[in-house]
Amino acid sequence: MGNTVTWLLIADASKARLYSMHKARFLLDKHSKNLNLIGQFTHDASRMKGIDLVSDRMGTFGNGSFEETTLPKVHEAEQFALELLGHLKSARVENSYRDIIIVAPPSFMGLLHKHMPHEVDKLVVKRIEKDYTQYNGEELAQNLINHL
Known part of the structure; x- marks a missing residue:
């Protein structure tokens, strides 16, 4: 029998x-x-204030037009999304899970989706755009059941 484990990422x-x-x-x-x-x-x-994440440098000029840099908080969120996706990709190679459910607020879900490797994306069976990071135990289970 194949792998029957589903992973659940709450982020x-x-x-x-x-x-x-x-x-x-x-x-x-x-x-x-x-x-x-x-x-x-x-x-x-990602928890730091934007002002604490930036240098005095603004955007850059390239090819005669101004290129705005990515907002520092968005950049840090992207770095975290890449870290999580790297873990999911490695675990997929090891056959640690059959499929995955991802629960994240819409803005972070967008970053995960933007950078998700194709081989992980095809194993996502459900995307729930909610913030359940504050829930533990029974609260989490009860809220999840409404979406599965």
Whole structure:
């Protein structure tokens, strides 16, 4: 029998938790004991104020036109998205999961989608544009069940 593990990524621009679960068991029992925390990630630079992240340099001039630099907070969020996606890509190569559910606020979901490798993207079975990073245990399980 093949891999039946579903991974669940709950993330925002500064923190993420990664769970494994057997979706059928979770849907049947609807209990947080069926969510196994396998990783926690933080990106402290995403929590900093924009002013603390920048130098005095503005945009740059290239080819006779002004090119605005990426906003520092967006840049840090992108770096965190790339870090998370790198982990998912490595785990996919190791066959650690069959499919994945991603839960993130719309702005961070957009960054994840923008940089998601094709081989990971085809394993995403559900995208939920919500911020569940503050939920643990039963709260998380109860909110997830409404979307699965």
